[in-house]
Amino acid sequence: MNLSKNLFRFALLVVLFLSQLPSHAEDGYRLWQRYDLLQNKDLLKQYRKSLGEVVVQGTSPTLTVVKDELEMGLSGLLGSKVTVSDQASKKGGLVVGTPTTSPLIKDLGLDQRLKDIGQEGFLLLSQKHKGNAYTVIAANSEKGVLYGTFHLLRLLQTQQSLEALNVTSSPKTKLRILNHWDNLDRTVERGYAGFSIWDWHKLPDYIDQRYLDYARANASIGINGTVLTNVNANSLVLTPEYLAKVKALADAFRPYGIKVYLTARFSSPIEIGKLKTADPLDPAVRAWWKSKVDEIYTYIPDFGGFTVKANSEGQPGPQNYKRSHADGANMLAEVLAPKGGIVMWRAFVYDNNVPDDRHKQAYTEFKPLDGTFQGNVLVQVKNGAIDFQPREPFHPLFGAMPKTPLMMEFQITQEYLGQGTHLAYLAPMFKETLAADTYAKGKGSTAGKIVDGSLDNHPISGMAGVSNIGNDRNWTSHPFGQANWYAFGRLAWDHELTSEGIAEEWIKMTFSNAPSQVAPIKQMMMGSREAVVNYMTPMGLHHLMGWSHHYGPGPWIKDKPRADWTSVYYHRADEKGIGFDRTKTGSNALSQYAPEVQAMWGNPATCPEEVLLWFHHVAWDAKTKSGRTLWDELCYRYSGGVDSVRAMQKTWNSLAGQVDKERYEQVKQYLDIQEKDARWWRDACLLYFQTFSKRPIPQELEKPQGTLEEYMKIEPKFAPGI
Ligand code: BDP
Numbered sequence: 001m002n003l004s005k006n007l008f009r010f011a012l013l014v015v016l017f018l019s020q021l022p023s024h025a026e027d028g029y030r031l032w033q034r035y036d037l038l039q040n041k042d043l044l045k046q047y048r049k050s051l052g053e054v055v056v057q058g059t060s061p062t063l064t065v066v067k068d069e070l071e072m073g074l075s076g077l078l079g080s081k082v083t084v085s086d087q088a089s090k091k092g093g094l095v096v097g098t099p100t101t102s103p104l105i106k107d108l109g110l111d112q113r114l115k116d117i118g119q120e121g122f123l124l125l126s127q128k129h130k131g132n133a134y135t136v137i138a139a140n141s142e143k144g145v146l147y148g149t150f151h152l153l154r155l156l157q158t159q160q161s162l163e164a165l166n167v168t169s170s171p172k173t174k175l176r177i178l179n180h181w182d183n184l185d186r187t188v189e190r191g192y193a194g195f196s197i198w199d200w201h202k203l204p205d206y207i208d209q210r211y212l213d214y215a216r217a218n219a220s221i222g223i224n225g226t227v228l229t230n231v232n233a234n235s236l237v238l239t240p241e242y243l244a245k246v247k248a249l250a251d252a253f254r255p256y257g258i259k260v261y262l263t264a265r266f267s268s269p270i271e272i273g274k275l276k277t278a279d280p281l282d283p284a285v286r287a288w289w290k291s292k293v294d295e296i297y298t299y300i301p302d303f304g305g306f307t308v309k310a311n312s313e314g315q316p317g318p319q320n321y322k323r324s325h326a327d328g329a330n331m332l333a334e335v336l337a338p339k340g341g342i343v344m345w346r347a348f349v350y351d352n353n354v355p356d357d358r359h360k361q362a363y364t365e366f367k368p369l370d371g372t373f374q375g376n377v378l379v380q381v382k383n384g385a386i387d388f389q390p391r392e393p394f395h396p397l398f399g400a401m402p403k404t405p406l407m408m409e410f411q412i413t414q415e416y417l418g419q420g421t422h423l424a425y426l427a428p429m430f431k432e433t434l435a436a437d438t439y440a441k442g443k444g445s446t447a448g449k450i451v452d453g454s455l456d457n458h459p460i461s462g463m464a465g466v467s468n469i470g471n472d473r474n475w476t477s478h479p480f481g482q483a484n485w486y487a488f489g490r491l492a493w494d495h496e497l498t499s500e501g502i503a504e505e506w507i508k509m510t511f512s513n514a515p516s517q518v519a520p521i522k523q524m525m526m527g528s529r530e531a532v533v534n535y536m537t538p539m540g541l542h543h544l545m546g547w548s549h550h551y552g553p554g555p556w557i558k559d560k561p562r563a564d565w566t567s568v569y570y571h572r573a574d575e576k577g578i579g580f581d582r583t584k585t586g587s588n589a590l591s592q593y594a595p596e597v598q599a600m601w602g603n604p605a606t607c608p609e610e611v612l613l614w615f616h617h618v619a620w621d622a623k624t625k626s627g628r629t630l631w632d633e634l635c636y637r638y639s640g641g642v643d644s645v646r647a648m649q650k651t652w653n654s655l656a657g658q659v660d661k662e663r664y665e666q667v668k669q670y671l672d673i674q675e676k677d678a679r680w681w682r683d684a685c686l687l688y689f690q691t692f693s694k695r696p697i698p699q700e701l702e703k704p705q706g707t708l709e710e711y712m713k714i715e716p717k718f719a720p721g722i
Helices: 002-020 041-051 061-078 111-115 142-157 209-220 240-256 283-299 325-339 358-369 427-434 447-451 481-493 499-510 515-536 595-602 609-615 630-653 661-693 708-713
Strands: 053-056 093-097 122-129 132-138 166-169 175-179 225-227 259-263 305-308 342-346 377-382 406-411 462-466
Touching (some): 041 061, 053 061, 061 142, 061 209, 061 240, 122 142, 132 142, 142 166, 142 209, 142 499, 175 342, 175 481, 209 481, 240 259, 283 325, 305 325, 325 342, 325 358, 325 377, 377 462, 406 427, 427 447, 427 499, 462 481, 481 499, 499 515, 515 630, 515 661, 595 609, 630 661, 661 708
Parallel strands (some): 053 093, 093 132, 175 225, 225 259, 305 342, 342 377, 406 462
Antiparallel strands (some): 122 132
């Protein structure tokens, strides 16, 4: 009798325990939209009271998305089925809509407040009406309602109070766009999370659930556009066969407020139009683009426009016909303008045959064109002047083209920061550029204010992030790669958010609200990008990666067809010292910055050590701020990078049993890879630079395990993203 009673109790306990576990493996697919039952009883009570009956007034595809998300999100988070109704409740509760779709919201007297938030903003308020207490998501457009809905869900997921809500939010930047460098054969130019998520072969007939989950995730962070194809473009995507596929994606994304854009290969009139030229001033070429654009809009009436990489790294462009970048961009802009489309013309140009420092070439090319672009052209500028290195000073074009809307291009995919296996939280890197002061109009002229259009009063503004998304189950290969996608969206919405705040949100939604997890994970994330800088390219070194794969170290790369694709071009190590002199005595790239910036970076004594070797060739024995010689300091920084990875490993190990097994194990193994790679970078770089410095690695530091010859022989085969 007793035994069976005990057995029964035991069985009950097992059932109870199992019911607490997620019913599915934690494979990362749900990203930051996990919506599991909240564990805080007091908050649950408050949430149930504040949300009461949930009412979404109005019908449309976007409002259906809103309803579905609220039903799914709230049912999961609150632990009981929530059904959304469209009848205003007399008892208070959550009311969602615009003054047009919701009579109740129209009645609330929010006109002035709504006026101030623009087309994409939202209000999230606790509001009394006729004696009832409402939680209100109000906006001018359904898109605003959608963003407000995701904000409310985020408040629940991060366990914020819903009492006395008074949130006003609108995006600082208008175009918040992912750039997919995806090819039509599903390879990804620099993708490390499997193949492209666009299954072109099965489109337009098969709409993978993944496309909708992609759109949900993007909408939840305010992303409102996606460039589907690689900047190294294929004109095939502009043929009817592919336009039908693009249309299917555009239709799927539309309810989520996401517009579709394509990359336009400049030579398309020749390749698919059978013309003899792609000269932008040739009438037949212009007519071809006009009819092509008209055709695109018959498929996709709200098509966003084109991203163009022209006369860069072998891509065709207007200069093939002795025309300028403005001639090329304006030709496309002219035919897109009547349709509401835009051109995002990339400034990533440099020419091996131009003997000038690559750092200077985009500025030299584009600055004189300021004021000559049509109103619907944005010039898309990478954050730094070289190429997405772990650390770059801000691009000199920011602040140099006040008459042109400049769009920021960040790389979310970690081409130069350990790709799919290194943990590097990139918000601090994005922020570093956005917060950088260009002094274009005096102190406080940050790159962020240039990009959001506020400094120069531009009606259009944009931020693009080169996507790290692939068809891996968890989207980004590294579970922490998701944080970079998330951070990009959040910063595109508001570049003044802090890296720490964004990390905290993401951790709470993706892992847990438990302080015992939030604090250590945040600590790992916040130091991670600096760790990568230190073990790869400390003190302003750059472009030291291996040939073509860009994964491991290759500071010895030289004698290639293009000098500006070699490492020796950038580090310039010799017996005397190391670094690229970009002052007056060198390439004088510094002259492209405002006088205040020149003064700071031009003097080795005031130049932050983080970018010292970017601007100066410094003697091996020069004293650094720590009191060490430059050589010793470099050794310390490289070693410090490895130590930081080891510290991350320790922190992660301490989370065993707290984080679900799948993600715990994956991150643990990836950290092992990162530690091994960090040593590889440190040892290969120090041994190589030592051939110039001829100085010993300080006694107290760990010594390289291999020889330089061994490191130089390592050649990763078939690395992804080549
Ligand atoms: C470089 C990448 C190359 C891209 C290029 C670009 O290695 O694959 O095509 O940027 O931005 O960093 O166009």
